[in-house]
Amino acid sequence: AFPRRVKVVEVGPRDGLQNEKNVVPTAVKINLINMLSETGLQVIEATSFVSPKWVPQMADHTEVMQGINKLPGISYPVLTPNLKGFQAAVAAGAKEVSIFGAASELFTKKNINCSIEESLERFDEVMAAARAASIPVRGYVSCVLGCPYEGKISAAKVAEVSKKMYSMGCYEISLGDTIGIGTPGSMKEMLTTVMKEVPVGALAVHCHDTYGQALANILVALQMGVSVVDASVAGLGGCPYAQGASGNVATEDLVYMLNGLGIHTGVDLQKLMDTGTFICSALNRRTNSKVSQASCRL
Amino acid sequence: SCFSFLPLQLPESQASGLPEYIKIVEVGPRDGLQNEKVIVPTDIKIELINRLSKTGLPAIEVTSFVSSKWVPQMADHKEVMRGIERHPGVQYPVLTPNLQGFHSAIAAGATEVSVFGAASESFSKMNINCSIEESIEKFEEIAKSARNMDIPVRGYVSCALGCPYEGNIIPAKVAEVSKRLYSMGCYEISLGDTIGVGTPGSMKRMLEAVMKEIPLSALAVHCHDTYGQALANILTAIQMGVAVVDSSVAGLGGCPYAKGATGNVATEDVIYMLNGLGINTGVNLYTVMETGNFICTALNKKTNSKVAQASFNTGTIH
Numbered sequence: 164a165f166p167r168r169v170k171v172v173e174v175g176p177r178d179g180l181q182n183e184k185n186v187v188p189t190a191v192k193i194n195l196i197n198m199l200s201e202t203g204l205q206v207i208e209a210t211s212f213v214s215p216k217w218v219p220q221m222a223d224h225t226e227v228m229q230g231i232n233k234l235p236g237i238s239y240p241v242l243t244p245n246l247k248g249f250q251a252a253v254a255a256g257a258k259e260v261s262i263f264g265a266a267s268e269l270f271t272k273k274n275i276n277c278s279i280e281e282s283l284e285r286f287d288e289v290m291a292a293a294r295a296a297s298i299p300v301r302g303y304v305s306c307v308l309g310c311p312y313e314g315k316i317s318a319a320k321v322a323e324v325s326k327k328m329y330s331m332g333c334y335e336i337s338l339g340d341t342i343g344i345g346t347p348g349s350m351k352e353m354l355t356t357v358m359k360e361v362p363v364g365a366l367a368v369h370c371h372d373t374y375g376q377a378l379a380n381i382l383v384a385l386q387m388g389v390s391v392v393d394a395s396v397a398g399l400g401g402c403p404y405a406q407g408a409s410g411n412v413a414t415e416d417l418v419y420m421l422n423g424l425g426i427h428t429g430v431d432l433q434k435l436m437d438t439g440t441f442i443c444s445a446l447n448r449r450t451n452s453k454v455s456q457a458s459c460r461l
Numbered sequence: 462s463c464f465s466f467l468p469l470q471l472p473e474s475q476a477s478g479l480p481e482y483i484k485i486v487e488v489g490p491r492d493g494l495q496n497e498k499v500i501v502p503t504d505i506k507i508e509l510i511n512r513l514s515k516t517g518l519p520a521i522e523v524t525s526f527v528s529s530k531w532v533p534q535m536a537d538h539k540e541v542m543r544g545i546e547r548h549p550g551v552q553y554p555v556l557t558p559n560l561q562g563f564h565s566a567i568a569a570g571a572t573e574v575s576v577f578g579a580a581s582e583s584f585s586k587m588n589i590n591c592s593i594e595e596s597i598e599k600f601e602e603i604a605k606s607a608r609n610m611d612i613p614v615r616g617y618v619s620c621a622l623g624c625p626y627e628g629n630i631i632p633a634k635v636a637e638v639s640k641r642l643y644s645m646g647c648y649e650i651s652l653g654d655t656i657g658v659g660t661p662g663s664m665k666r667m668l669e670a671v672m673k674e675i676p677l678s679a680l681a682v683h684c685h686d687t688y689g690q691a692l693a694n695i696l697t698a699i700q701m702g703v704a705v706v707d708s709s710v711a712g713l714g715g716c717p718y719a720k721g722a723t724g725n726v727a728t729e730d731v732i733y734m735l736n737g738l739g740i741n742t743g744v745n746l747y748t749v750m751e752t753g754n755f756i757c758t759a760l761n762k763k764t765n766s767k768v769a770q771a772s773f774n775t776g777t778i779h
Contacts (some may be wrong), residue, residue: 170512271704315682343771345736345737346733346736346737346738346740347696347734347737348477348737348738348739349737351477372767373767373771374730374767374771375692375727375730375734375767375768376692376730376733376734376737376764376767378689378690378692378693379692379693379695379696379734381693382661382693382696391611400770405770405772407770407773408767408770408771409767409770413689414691415686416690418695419660419688419690420660420661420689420690421691422660423659423660423661423662423663423690424660424661424662425662426770451687452689453687453688453689453690453722453723454689455721456719456721456722457657457687457688457716457719457722458719
């Protein structure tokens with residue numbers, strides 16, 4: 164049996180844009196987020212308080228955070244890789260933050276130049292500050308179904324990292340198939356193991372569609388009781404590990420499937436498609452959403 | 462090598478209630494090419510099919526014995542049928558819309574044929590200019606001749622999850638048409654989501670209705686990926702025990718009802734998923750990808766297979 168309601172976490176403005184080649188002007192980012200706020204989405208990941216040296220696309224994080232309309236009932240989490248980023252985020256008005264762990268040592272080393280253990284220690288500081296400020300923290304675990312460097316990732320490792328982050332105080336753990344290589348088989352195996360350590364109500368899936376498996380993987384997660392799914396409008400955000408390949412699953416395609424399953428999301432698909440059309444036009448690129456492609460009768 | 466990223470086979474397909482083996486029916490050379498704008502030379506078609514014959518695919522739909530006036534892409538049906546290598550253990554069905562096409566197919570060496578019905582009156586009218594009942598009568602003539610000659614017939618039901626003209630299609634209608642095709646002697650009924658509008662919800666309801674009339678082992682699903690739902694729909698079908706899946710190499714074949722949109726689900730992406738589920742198909746994913754690369758180069762187009770896009774772009778193909 165499927166959940167009756169699913170919370171869709173929109174990651175387009177952050178994860179999506181971060182992995183797009185063209186740098187997007189601040190005004191466009193703000194408009195994108197404002198349009199998303201009108202679709203019924205309850206959670207929109209707005210930006211990342213990371214050094215612009217590393218992620219130029221997110222250099223305008225403060226302006227974006229301060230410039231967007233913050234509608235009541237909608238959460239606008241931002242990424243905070245460390246205490247400094249956290250403090251900047253809060254100063255800019257953030258009311259929720261996200262931290263990124265990984266189930267792969269090599270990935271952590273290559274991505275943030277430290278071990279998994281060290282990365283979690285850095286987050287301890289963020290967690291303490293967040294607790295003091297009553298700011299909820301969402302935890303991400305990358306590489307849950309495979310790693311671009313290590314290859315296969317054990318479900319036990321994913322469970323271990325998830326459990327640590329949950330115990331540290333993250334209210335939700337988003338399990339990311341970072342390179343999209345997972346299938347319903349590996350998704351099921353991974354979730355079975357993680358669900359022994361973290362309650363299913365605190366789990367989310369963040370599937371990439373690089374191998375076309377995202378919706379099938381999400382379907383299996385839903386069948387197992389997961390009711391929070393991350394997605395990116397228009398499927399923004401390619402895969403940095405496979406040039407030209409796609410990355411995030413498209414929110415439109417996800418909502419289409421959930422609608423067909425009779426699962427409530429609160430999201431207006433047409434408004435979502437319109438938002439996708441807007442940002443693709445601004446990025447001068449075609450949408451990665453098949454629903455959007457099919458609905459355009461040229 | 463990119464194959465360190467290909468999912469390891471999990472030995473538990475049985476434990477999860479999924480079929481141990483799934484037959485893939487490759488429709489690229491017919492359904493795929495028929496819906497591609499560029500007319501493909503006969504020798505390219507033949508090479509495509511010959512390459513597919515070496516991948517382990519158990520069934521490859523070769524061509525269509527339809528009037529070239531209607532489907533110019535299939536005008537060379539005789540030459541293709543006669544020109545291809547026939548590998549032992551591989552079936553090479555062809556479409557036969559009427560008795561004339563059937564006889565022509567047999568004369569050209571066909572040993573299996575397919576007939577196309579629809580669950581929608583409007584679609585039947587627009588597509589083949591007759592009612593569902595009239596089309597069934599034509600197919601009965603074919604089935605009768607085929608029976609006399611020991612030629613197996615596969616039946617297709619189009620618009621199983623929705624129609625471009627009528628919209629919603631009721632599962633009972635799909636079951637009714639499927640039953641007519643099965644009763645006349647079709648050994649297998651391929652249920653087609655012709656415009657790809659289906660979702661796991663509608664797939665489940667449709668299959669539940671059809672499974673009341675047709676044994677599971679005689680059912681196949683033919684999903685289009687126009688709305689990105691194909692793999693999720695296929696997963697739903699195989700969770701219900703369906704063990705035959707149609708697909709098209711490189712996702713050849715756009716959707717004639719939504720300009721620029723995609724059509725057939727890509728064989729590579731289906732096999733990738735089935736491999737990850739520990740389900741045996743007998744098909745070598747790598748050789749299918751190579752074949753996809755061949756036909757896309759010949760068609761001067763990009764593949765619709767995400768697996769192919771991801772694999773060729775990591776630059777680690779060996």
